[in-house]
Amino acid sequence: MKKGKSLWVDTTTLPSFPTLEENLKTDVVIIGGGLCGILCAYYLQQVGKKVIVLEKNKIGMGITKNTTAVITAQHDVLYAKRIKKDGFAKAKQYLEANLLAVEEYRKLSKRFNFDFEEKDSYLYSTKDITPLEEEVKALQALGVDAKLVDEIPLPFMIKKALKFPRQAQMNALKLINQLAKELSIYEHTNVINIKQNKVYTDKHFIETSHIIVTTHYPFLKRWGMYPVKLFQRRSYVVAIKNSNNIKGTYTNLEKAGFYFRNYQDYLLIGGNDEKTGVYQKQYENLVAFCQKYYPNNPIAYMWANQDCVTLDDTPYIGLYSHFNKHIYVATGFNLWGMTQSMISAMLLKDFITKQKNKYQSLYRPHRPIINKKLFLHMKSFFKNVVKPLKPRCTHLGCSLVWNEVEETWDCPCHGSRFTKEGKVIDNPATKNLYF
Numbered sequence: 085m086k087k088g089k090s091l092w093v094d095t096t097t098l099p100s101f102p103t104l105e106e107n108l109k110t111d112v113v114i115i116g117g118g119l120c121g122i123l124c125a126y127y128l129q130q131v132g133k134k135v136i137v138l139e140k141n142k143i144g145m146g147i148t149k150n151t152t153a154v155i156t157a158q159h160d161v162l163y164a165k166r167i168k169k170d171g172f173a174k175a176k177q178y179l180e181a182n183l184l185a186v187e188e189y190r191k192l193s194k195r196f197n198f199d200f201e202e203k204d205s206y207l208y209s210t211k212d213i214t215p216l217e218e219e220v221k222a223l224q225a226l227g228v229d230a231k232l233v234d235e236i237p238l239p240f241m242i243k244k245a246l247k248f249p250r251q252a253q254m255n256a257l258k259l260i261n262q263l264a265k266e267l268s269i270y271e272h273t274n275v276i277n278i279k280q281n282k283v284y285t286d287k288h289f290i291e292t293s294h295i296i297v298t299t300h301y302p303f304l305k306r307w308g309m310y311p312v313k314l315f316q317r318r319s320y321v322v323a324i325k326n327s328n329n330i331k332g333t334y335t336n337l338e339k340a341g342f343y344f345r346n347y348q349d350y351l352l353i354g355g356n357d358e359k360t361g362v363y364q365k366q367y368e369n370l371v372a373f374c375q376k377y378y379p380n381n382p383i384a385y386m387w388a389n390q391d392c393v394t395l396d397d398t399p400y401i402g403l404y405s406h407f408n409k410h411i412y413v414a415t416g417f418n419l420w421g422m423t424q425s426m427i428s429a430m431l432l433k434d435f436i437t438k439q440k441n442k443y444q445s446l447y448r449p450h451r452p453i454i455n456k457k458l459f460l461h462m463k464s465f466f467k468n469v470v471k472p473l474k475p476r477c478t479h480l481g482c483s484l485v486w487n488e489v490e491e492t493w494d495c496p497c498h499g500s501r502f503t504k505e506g507k508v509i510d511n512p513a514t515k516n517l518y519f
């Protein structure tokens with residue numbers, strides 16, 4: 085069994101690119117070569133822009149390498165809640181944007197082979213079905229051909245499942261591999277600053293008209309107040325061998341539940357999500373689940389991953405801050421970054437080419453958000469920042485938590501992670517630890 089390495093990394097080869105060795109000039113610089121950055125670059129290049137992607141390590145090897153790559157507009161129970169909170173029109177906008185993203189992947193699959201497969205997407209419950217009943221009504225009212233079913237091909241009892249038809253799954257690294265061949269990319273090129281219209285590494289700069297920050301957690305903390313409105317959740321995945329075909333993608337409604345998808349003859353099972361820095365035997369729970377329900381299927385891979393979470397379940401895509409009209413951001417995908425990365429690419433292309441896009445205001449990063457999540461996030465920050473324990477995060481000084489299973493120092497405030505030796509693994513921290 086390969087622990088700490090995803091199935092995708094082991095089975096996909098990515099091309100290599102040079103390091104930036106000179107000063108350059110271009111139309112658009114994209115900082116961060118994950119799925120989001122690569123899609124933004126591809127779509128901008130398609131409309132004639134000269135684009136350069138700068139990646140501090142290797143493309144695809146950030147959060148994207150550990151995704152499960154389900155492409156769906158069914159983001160847990162969302163639409164019923166949204167209609168109640170934001171109204172029918174906004175819920176419909178969110179749905180439409182995500183369905184357009186699914187369609188865009190379908191179009192790309194005609195040109196590129198990235199193991200795109202159409203799948204129905206299911207949300208199941210093993211306990212209370214009221215949320216599913218509310219959700220199916222909401223989806224039907226919004227025009228989705230959704231329905232409740234009694235059975236799904238998983239080896240445990242469920243109460244009901246909500247079927248959302250014609251969604252999809254893919255291999256995100258395979259897509260990056262193919263798109264990247266058409267792009268201008270510099271790897272092992274860490275961006276340390278932006279000043280006016282120049283993007284700086286420690287030795288060189290690129291002069292440009294537009295800058296897009298797709299570094300997962302935005303790396304510049306002096307603008308945009310992202311630490312106030314963004315934290316990270318960690319989730320755990322295994323891939324077991326010799327699986328049967330489950331013919332769909334499945335997510336559990338309950339918090340401690342699991343999600344499922346096939347890839348070739350593997351079955352990926354994930355779940356036990358928690359805020360980064362909170363550990364409750366997540367790997368052990370997954371292994372116990374596999375031993376109980378799939379005793380004859382060996383675990384081939386086991387890995388963990390995290391994603392940025394916003395305060396109102398909607399990503400931040402648009403201007404990085406009020407102060408800079410040429411710097412954009414795409415972040416806060418709430419563990420649904422396949423469709424949200426595609427939406428980012430569409431929106432930011434339209435921003436830069438001055439086209440109207442009806443989803444811009446929905447995703448505006450600087451919309452006012454005052455809710456319970458904001459209060460809880462700030463409370464957690466103050467609790468961890470005053471805790472007198474060492475080591476402390478180099479981002480904003482929170483006391484770090486030792487993650488025994490992965491042997492890393494993790495920040496419970498904003499999700500920065502460091503190796504045992506103190507090297508930064510995950511943003512927003514940009515500096516290594518000093519013990």
Ligand SMILES: Cc1cc2nc3c(=O)[nH]c(=O)nc-3n(C[C@H](O)[C@H](O)[C@H](O)COP(=O)(O)OP(=O)(O)OC[C@H]3O[C@@H](n4cnc5c(N)ncnc54)[C@H](O)[C@@H]3O)c2cc1C
Pocket residue numbers: 115116117118119120121138139140141142143144145146147148149150151152153154155156273274275276298299300303317318319320321354388389390391417418419420421422423424425511
């Ligand atoms: C376990 C798990 C499963 C998931 N499964 C799904 C799923 O099934 N469906 C779905 O829709 N979503 C899923 N997601 C979410 C999805 O994987 C992410 O939202 C998405 O991959 C994020 O992509 P990204 O491009 O924003 O980030 P990344 O892939 O992290 O890309 C950011 C890049 O920026 C680079 N970078 C950072 N700082 C700098 C700098 N200063 N200079 C240059 N480069 C820099 C990094 O090295 C990195 O390569 C899942 C998330 C988790 C945690």
